[in-house]
Amino acid sequence: MTPPIPRYLVDMVRREAPVAEVVPESTPVVAFGDPFVATVATLGINPSLREFLGRGKLLDGSSRRLATLRSLGAESLESLTDAQVLEVVEDCARYFDADRNPYGRWFNSLDMVLRASVGASYYTGSACHLDLVQWATDPIWGELAERTREQLLAEGLPHLRALFTFGKTTLVLLNGRQVLDHVKSVGLVELSDCGTMPMGHTTCSLYMGDGEGVQYVGWSTNLQGSRGVTNEFKSRLAAWVASVARQQRSSSS
Numbered sequence: 001m002t003p004p005i006p007r008y009l010v011d012m013v014r015r016e017a018p019v020a021e022v023v024p025e026s027t028p029v030v031a032f033g034d035p036f037v038a039t040v041a042t043l044g045i046n047p048s049l050r051e052f053l054g055r056g057k058l059l060d061g062s063s064r065r066l067a068t069l070r071s072l073g074a075e076s077l078e079s080l081t082d083a084q085v086l087e088v089v090e091d092c093a094r095y096f097d098a099d100r101n102p103y104g105r106w107f108n109s110l111d112m113v114l115r116a117s118v119g120a121s122y123y124t125g126s127a128c129h130l131d132l133v134q135w136a137t138d139p140i141w142g143e144l145a146e147r148t149r150e151q152l153l154a155e156g157l158p159h160l161r162a163l164f165t166f167g168k169t170t171l172v173l174l175n176g177r178q179v180l181d182h183v184k185s186v187g188l189v190e191l192s193d194c195g196t197m198p199m200g201h202t203t204c205s206l207y208m209g210d211g212e213g214v215q216y217v218g219w220s221t222n223l224q225g226s227r228g229v230t231n232e233f234k235s236r237l238a239a240w241v242a243s244v245a246r247q248q249r250s251s252s253s
Contacts, residue, residue, distance in 0.1 A: 005089070008162040011159075012159045012162065013028060013030065013080065013088045014077055016077065017077070017135060018135070018155040019135075021137045021138060021139065021144060022135045023049050023137065025058055025069040025070055026052040027066060027067045027069070027077065028077075028135055029131065029134050030089055030092040032092065032096070032122070032128060033122055034092075034125060034128060035128050035168070035169060036166070037126075037128075038126055038127050039120070039169060039171065040127040040171045040172075041127065041128050041171070041173070042114070042127070042128075042173045042175060043129075043173065043179060043183070044132070044179060045132055045133060046133035046156075047131055047135070048103065049136045049140060051065050051136055052065070052066065053138065062101070063101060065101050072088070096122045102122075110122075110173070110224075112234055113223070113238045114127045115238075116239075117245065118171065118241065118242060130163060130169075132153055134159060141178075161188075164212065170215065171214070171215050171248075172215070174207070174217065174218030174219070175218070175219065175222060176219075176222030176225070176226075177222070180207060183218075188211070189216050190209050190211070191209040191216065191218065192208055192209055193206075194206040194207055197233075197237065199233050200227070200228030200233075201228070202228065204220055204233075206218070206220075206240065215244075215245070215248050217245070221233075
């Protein structure tokens with residue numbers, strides 16, 4: 001017997017893709033990892049199309065990372081049964097399990113900072129990754145029309161807020177200028193400028209904020225895509241995140 005699924009999760013999964021650019025046969029990504037176990041989350045813009053596609057084809061078999069309409073044997077998201085909705089949610093929760101195929105090339109840089117700063121990790125279940133937009137798109141985010149991006153951000157925000165309301169997340173790390181700008185544009189949280197950190201021949205801007213019981217800590221450098229991101233820089237960034245998190249715990253105790 002399938003256990004009852006909270007209405008907000010059913011609504012999150014069993015919804016129509018808001019724009020034509022959503023990867024065909026993909027499903028909305030509730031989270032990478034389990035937000036109902038993890039207390040720390042990283043926040044991005046939207047899932048990579050590589051979570052569903054490889055060489056332009058839908059990932060299948062042992063290469064599949066997340067549920068697809070094909071893997072579910074379904075014709076549409078709106079027609080999913082409760083059992084199929086649960087399968088989508090569980091595939092997301094198990095994304096980092098040892099027998100799965102996580103996109104480590106992208107997640108491992110963030111995992112290094114998570115481990116060094118607050119002792120959390122995607123691979124132990126103590127951290128998860130969330131997105132402002134739960135849909136993978138083709139073309140990628142940076143190639144979408146501004147109006148399409150605005151539609152996706154507006155459509156995804158209520159679902160993200162529901163995860164914060166009903167999940168266990170108390171600390172969110174914001175990785176990169178684009179994420180910071182979009183968090184500000186959608187009104188998720190008000191961020192304060194906390195100065196800068198040297199990074200090679202440039203600097204990385206630092207931010208923090210609090211909203212609805214969640215602490216946000218962010219930096220302008222994209223750890224996966226910016227030049228000059230060394231392990232030494234990530235270690236210094238992790239030390240700063242750790243100090244901010246400690247201050248927050250002290251002030252709230």
